[in-house]
Amino acid sequence: MTSALLTDRYELTMIDAAMRSGLHDRECVFEVFARRLPEGRRYGIVAGTGRLLDLIRDFRFDDGDLDWLRDHAVVTPTTLDWLADYRFTGSISGYREGEVYFPNSPILVVDGTFAEAVILETLALSVLNYDSAIASAAARMVSAADGRPIAEMGSRRTGERSAVAAARAAFVAGFGATSNLEAGRQWGVPTMGTAAHAFTLLHDSEEEAFRSQVEALGSGTTLLVDTFDVPKAVETAVRVAGTGLGAVRIDSGDLPAQVAAVRRQLDSLGAVNTKITVTNDLDEYTIAALRAAPVDSYGVGTSVVTGSGHPAASMVYKLVSRRDAAGEWVAVAKKSAAKASVGGRKHPVRTIEDGVAVAETIYVGEPPAPNADERPLLVPLMVDGEPVADYLGAHGTGVARTHRAAAIAELPDQAFRLARGEPAIPTVYVTN
Amino acid sequence: MTSALLTDRYELTMIDAAMRSGLHDRECVFEVFARRLPEGRRYGIVAGTGRLLDLIRDFRFDDGDLDWLRDHAVVTPTTLDWLADYRFTGSISGYREGEVYFPNSPILVVDGTFAEAVILETLALSVLNYDSAIASAAARMVSAADGRPIAEMGSRRTGERSAVAAARAAFVAGFGATSNLEAGRQWGVPTMGTAAHAFTLLHDSEEEAFRSQVEALGSGTTLLVDTFDVPKAVETAVRVAGTGLGAVRIDSGDLPAQVAAVRRQLDSLGAVNTKITVTNDLDEYTIAALRAAPVDSYGVGTSVVTGSGHPAASMVYKLVSRRDAAGEWVAVAKKSAAKASVGGRKHPVRTIEDGVAVAETIYVGEPPAPNADERPLLVPLMVDGEPVADYLGAHGTGVARTHRAAAIAELPDQAFRLARGEPAIPTVYVTN
Incomplete structure (x- = not known):
């Protein structure tokens, strides 16, 4: 079974309609971001990136998928032919897995034609919303444990495949082990029981x-x-x-x-x-x-695999820029009440003063000149349809875990308060 | 990839230790139940049963699984041999999928040897906890919609495979359609977008x-x-x-x-x-x-796939009875503070007066005599390792949806209040 049908029906019917208007091949930039952190949280942790790159690389429609779509008249024969040949050939950049994020941080940027990029929306959000929700909750537990080891033991409290993702995301966020054997096999997470x-x-x-x-x-x-x-x-x-x-x-x-x-x-x-x-x-x-009790280690179940009250990270996948009829790039954005977003290509950096993060600065339009006080946050994740190897498999999981530790170390003290409050640093837009 | 490693490590090491003590073959009865409904809910809906029976039938350790377990020294060679031959040969009864449940309702009863039954714990709970959480939330939305159709559109807000389970569970609970194509293919849920x-x-x-x-x-x-x-x-x-x-x-x-x-x-x-x-x-x-607005239909995303604040149904899988050294059945139960449970084999019925449910009556020990006012709740789901066909695939999903409508129709009016309160009917134990 491929992962191609883990997709909302409207992604395919939009491609159908865009083929009719001849715009399916327009070059586009889609962006994944969360409008807000879960209420009162100070920061979030990006997770799922390595899993997602694997899934995108293998995103193909096999004969069984195509037969079902044909039998159920989901799309036209022309679109079926297009789906039969589909593979993502664009490029993806994004925050490193394990990176800290804030409201509106563009954690994934997908460059491709409308059709080849829009079709990844559902899958990308499923993975990033769940995995980042788990990692974001897990990171707070790791802080609260103050150096004592924590194991993830919640497989029984979430869907059987989500359990594997949760074990992996908790490990990225600093948990030391999991009870889930498949997470051991597939992602190299130490197992215990x-x-x-x-x-x-x-x-x-x-x-x-x-x-x-x-x-x-x-x-x-x-x-x-x-x-x-x-x-x-x-x-x-x-x-x-x-x-x-x-x-x-x-x-x-x-x-x-x-x-x-x-x-x-x-x-x-x-x-x-x-x-x-x-x-x-x-x-x-x-x-x-x-903290004051003589506990040597913790095992956490339900609360970590359900994001401790926030089981989805509220990330969205939005078209932010596209070519127009003349071939020029045009920034685009929805204008709806309470859901307006900022169009245009973004270049996010973490602004650092004396080793401490002070702002999430998002340059819109042209990239900024390099600056020693600004750590660029976007790195290449997929180039011409091929994932950058460093993010894959058990190796990628370990790299993400290490990066998380470095990114967390940069945060100001108020990031580690458990009480509700504002994001640890503000998100600031700069239009170049 | 089999589903055999979607399992907590301790299930396998417990089998290891039980083989050492020679008790792995003791006949046992395990039971799945929830100690409580999510805070303030009036009833829950059982979902996931059909999915689980599929997964149990196919629960096998292939060479890849066994190699990984051997390489990581998870269990002894003797246990590895046992796992290589594993298939569940016991019997399972339970509440019909789509049935209403209450605190302590024994929604699944697994009869088998200790080893063959304990190994299914993680998988059974992953499936039933997630799917029932979704169906329980979805049923309240269906009531609130008061006859207007609702579609499930939350695939992007839960893990990519959980999304399929959520679409199926929401359909069992009375939603009319889903955006998720895989749920259409695998479970016959109507798709829309x-x-x-x-x-x-x-x-x-x-x-x-x-x-x-x-x-x-x-x-x-x-x-x-x-x-x-x-x-x-x-x-x-x-x-x-x-x-x-x-x-x-x-x-x-x-x-x-x-x-x-x-x-x-x-x-x-x-x-x-x-x-x-x-x-x-x-x-x-x-x-x-x-309700008073001229809405014709609803599309629900995040809240349904995350159980509307309660993403796991808090079900547990407990040993309630086993043979002793003399071959006699012994009721067993944990005695821990706040988590004590009732041992022994249960025979739950829904007590009905004038067509309305008035109690969840759980007979412990011997089964009660048939009684027109008591609807027996346990039905055979798996006999000698083979699922009863009626619960499988798209057909089973439809059967569950139909049964849910009948079970809901039996509930007293107070079950449909959205405000927090007690379970709609009490759970009453009767020791035979």
Whole structure:
């Protein structure tokens, strides 16, 4: 199954109509941006770029796709012929994956004919809206964890393929591992896991369950201690595994008090190096609330794979410039109430003072002269239909994760406040 | 690529450990349920069942999967051999797809050995949590629309594969169509579309754009009238397409006032049969607020594919019963604070009085005697590893949609209040 039909019907019927008016081949510039951050957030993190480049490279209509479109009379035979030959041959630039973004940051810029570019709208937005929503939420959790490792464990709380994307996006944003095996295989994200309550309940006693797990996985494993009674389970865990027990996991209860009590108990049993991992419906706020508690690591599920209240990044894909009948470039923009946007080709830079970001400066029209205080934000991602290799596969995921760390390090302190507020830096337009 | 690695790592390591203790073959009953509805909702709609049965039937580890697991030492060679031969051979019963559910309704019951059943946990929850979240939100929008058609247009606001599932789930819940072509192909959901602002902006004038669209798609098409100025666009639309224009779409602005003005203008131009469709960030509340406005149909995007604030249905997959060493069935349950659940095999029925549902009655232990006032809720979905055909493919999607209408019709009036409140009927346990 190709990804070509992961597309809104109107993309194809617009091509149909544009072929009729002879304008389908007009050179165009489309831009992906978010009009706003989720309410009160200070910054967003771009994610999904590497995944998207893969999908665009492979975006083809196979015989099955074409047959279905023909049978359902979605487009005319002329357009079907055009779709049969389709591959994207244009160029794409954009923010690096892992980059910080703000309202109106043009995170992806697609140069191509109207038809070859408009057809990518649905797919591009599906990938970037979901993945960036996850990465943006995940980055806040990473900040809240203040250096302690976080694992993504939310596969069961989002669509089965989105789960893989979420694991990848959380890793880009600084999570250390995922429970999702496919994310390990496809994107090189380290995988981890403990055990479920079902494993304890399968056995005739908790002790027997712990013994099975330690025999199979070694004493470095993590034992789940809240199936029945936490203090009893901790005692059993150390008795079975010894003081070399890797970790215990707590998945319920009043966490700060619980965690402190478990730490005291582990220490009193001599298991001073046994770590405590907590996994009970955490989000950036509950993680922050555990800063003073002796937690060694976090596992986060629902809140990270659903963007912690904001499961879509509200990015849009807009035509901002096109050739006119005389071959000249014309800036275009919708003028609707509350949704007006700025037309024209953009050249965004991050303005830096003393190593700290102070503005998202977007030059409209001509590019600015190079300036040591302005870090250019657009880089080539796809040239003549071929992705730039650095952004692909597990390698690209790692590159994105590294870039995220550098981009985050540039932000002013107020970016890391969890409370609602304005974007950490303003977006400023400059017309050249 | 198989779906076998869309699985949390711990499912496989638990099998590893259970093989070590010799308990992997213990017969078990796992149950999927939600401890609660999203805050203030009155009922939920089960969706994803047909998709899940497909995925379970095809759940196999191919050579690529096994090689990756071996190379990363995820499980022992013995477990790898077991995985190589894996297919689910147990039985699954559950609520019909499209059924209404309440807190603790056992919507899926999986009978099999520990190992063959636990391995399906992640996949089953990914599918049911996402799809049911979408269907549950969509059903409220359908009620709010009060008979006027709604189309799902949110593919761009959720992961690219989740978009297909969302289109399907919204259709099960009563939406009439989707913009997503793959959902049309794979699940038989009717597809539809209009045009984007980019199409208007591609042309040298709005009039030229409308003319292209009408020439290509006929005067029955829907013209987007809010790119520049709505009254001018409506005038142009009728001039270009004639009074037989199918519809106009409004995607921005203050909808109730805007819609009324457009209706008056269309009527004054003689386009009395031209319909008005609105698509501006709608959810169940804004749809309800448009009841008095002359809207003919709705297009809903972000809010439906993200579950209108609740993108995951909080369903869990729990071991509730298993054989003991003597071969007897033992009810089991976790006892943790705030997450305690009821062990044992359940026999849920919907208690009906005068045609109206009054309780979700869950018999625990033995099944109850048949009773005309109790509609049994569990039906066979998979027998000895083979799905019951009625739930599969486009046919199954249609069956689910029909069942949803019947199940909704049984609910008391308070189920359809949009305001926050208690579940429409109580969940009552009866121990037999």
